[in-house]
Amino acid sequence: xxxxxxxxxxxxxxxxxxxxxxxxxxxxxxxxxxxxxxxxxxxxxxxxxxxxxxxxxxxxxxxxxxxxxxxxxxxxxxxxxxxxxxxxxxxxxxxxxxxxxxxxxxxxxxxxxxxxxxxxxxxxxxxxxxxxxxxxxxxxxxxxxxxxxxxxxxxxxxxxxxxxxxxxxxxxxxxxxxxxxxxxxxxxxxxxxxxxxxxxxxxxxxxxxxxxxxxxxxxxxxxxxxxxxxxxxxxxxxxxxxxxxxxxxxxxx
Numbered sequence: 001x002x003x004x005x006x007x008x009x010x011x012x013x014x015x016x017x018x019x020x021x022x023x024x025x026x027x028x029x030x031x032x033x034x035x036x037x038x039x040x041x042x043x044x045x046x047x048x049x050x051x052x053x054x055x056x057x058x059x060x061x062x063x064x065x066x067x068x069x070x071x072x073x074x075x076x077x078x079x080x081x082x083x084x085x086x087x088x089x090x091x092x093x094x095x096x097x098x099x100x101x102x103x104x105x106x107x108x109x110x111x112x113x114x115x116x117x118x119x120x121x122x123x124x125x126x127x128x129x130x131x132x133x134x135x136x137x138x139x140x141x142x143x144x145x146x147x148x149x150x151x152x153x154x155x156x157x158x159x160x161x162x163x164x165x166x167x168x169x170x171x172x173x174x175x176x177x178x179x180x181x182x183x184x185x186x187x188x189x190x191x192x193x194x195x196x197x198x199x200x201x202x203x204x205x206x207x208x209x210x211x212x213x214x215x216x217x218x219x220x221x222x223x224x225x226x227x228x229x230x231x232x233x234x235x236x237x238x239x240x241x242x243x244x245x246x247x248x249x250x251x252x253x
Contacts, residue, residue, distance in 0.1 A: 048233035092216035099214035100235040138165030145209025188247030
């Protein structure tokens with residue numbers, strides 16, 4: 001038997017299979033609140049994981065629906081509360097779970113219009129009382145903190161008829177950029193990259209609410225080691241400057 005003629009094609013086939021496997025994308029579900037960071041870090045995440053990374057963005061609520069419906073993915077980057085719930089439901093791997101960044105909530109108006117003062121609780125109250133309309137995502141991770149802020153200012157009933165809740169923060173920010181609504185409130189990490197709006201500032205400290213984000217691998221992840229490597233990079237000091245530039249801060253373990 002000519003062993004060279006027998007093993008030659010076999011070696012080529014094995015090499016092809018290995019190469020194809022190495023190029024299989026890592027599938028990641030990522031919350032909109034992390035989108036700006038993830039887009040910036042994508043090349044480094046691919047380098048850390050050793051393979052291309054495919055991202056599917058959406059609100060945490062929307063991505064949870066996809067997971068419940070049986071979506072195939074390797075890593076979930078969601079709010080820490082959502083990650084914790086999925087770990088308890090045995091849908092995400094507890095050993096791979098980590099928290100790595102948080103974002104405060106801010107206020108923005110249409111570009112070119114006067115920015116309201118939002119530096120104190122009293123200023124926030126005056127801003128809301130004077131606004132003809134406000135908007136934020138009804139399914140957004142920041143909604144509980146925004147609702148709580150409005151309630152603390154005693155404006156829940158007053159603001160209800162002037163509040164437009166959207167599906168996802170993108171629609172809320174677009175409506176303000178288009179001049180259809182006066183004020184949008186959402187995570188600073190979501191406001192910063194959007195054109196057509198100007199950020200008035202973050203909520204004042206006494207009213208601020210933070211949303212923490214984390215990640216974990218799918219219990220059925222096809223690329224588990226790559227998933228672990230990517231998650232490790234997300235919580236590394238090397239990612240810190242990007243979090244800061246995108247309106248977030250690194251959360252230390």
